[in-house]
Amino acid sequence: GHPGFLAWDSIRDMHREGMEIGSHTMTHRAPVLLSDDELRYEVMESKKRLEDGLSAEVVSISSPTGFFNRRMSALAREVGYRALCYGRIGIAAARSDPFALPRVPIKRAITDEAFRRIVAPSRSHLARMRGGQMVRNGLKRILGPDAYLRWRRRVLRLGSPE
Secondary structure (H helix, E strand, O other): OOOOOOOHHHHHHHHHOOOOOOEOOOOOOOHHHOOHHHHHHHHHHHHHHHHHHHOOOOOEEEOHHHOOOHHHHHHHHHHOOOEEEEEEEOOOOOOOOOOOEEEOOOOOOOOHHHHHHHHOOOHHHHHHHHHHHHHHHHHHHHHHHHHHHHHHHHHHHHHOOO
16 A cells, blocks of 8 residues: 555455465565564564455465575465465476475566566576576675675665666
């Protein structure tokens, strides 16, 4: 209901039309930076609020910020999710671990052509996306979570239209 975000009526409409609504935690903080109690709150409270708002079960969660955390995977299982997506770019296979599913990000500024390449996966397009991810992962290791997230926020601000 905040500017730039969906309102509950829109979320309910999408759910009624068959779109899966999954959790992305409460505050979008990097799970690797959270204490066990904070992570539990993020995972459980987001599920509860979505389920209350939708009057339906929420079965999946996606880890924010691209930092995978095994604690989050275990906690997602414990509180009743059936799947967890994390930041690795890729397409899940039938044999994929449902609590470590790769994903293909759809960003706000994506072009129609880029979206078509994602929907009808092109190996070269996915390889380019993974290459960018490898660079970001290297920066995460070098800078650490806090510095990486500060750097990322600065870069995203520089690229946003005024």
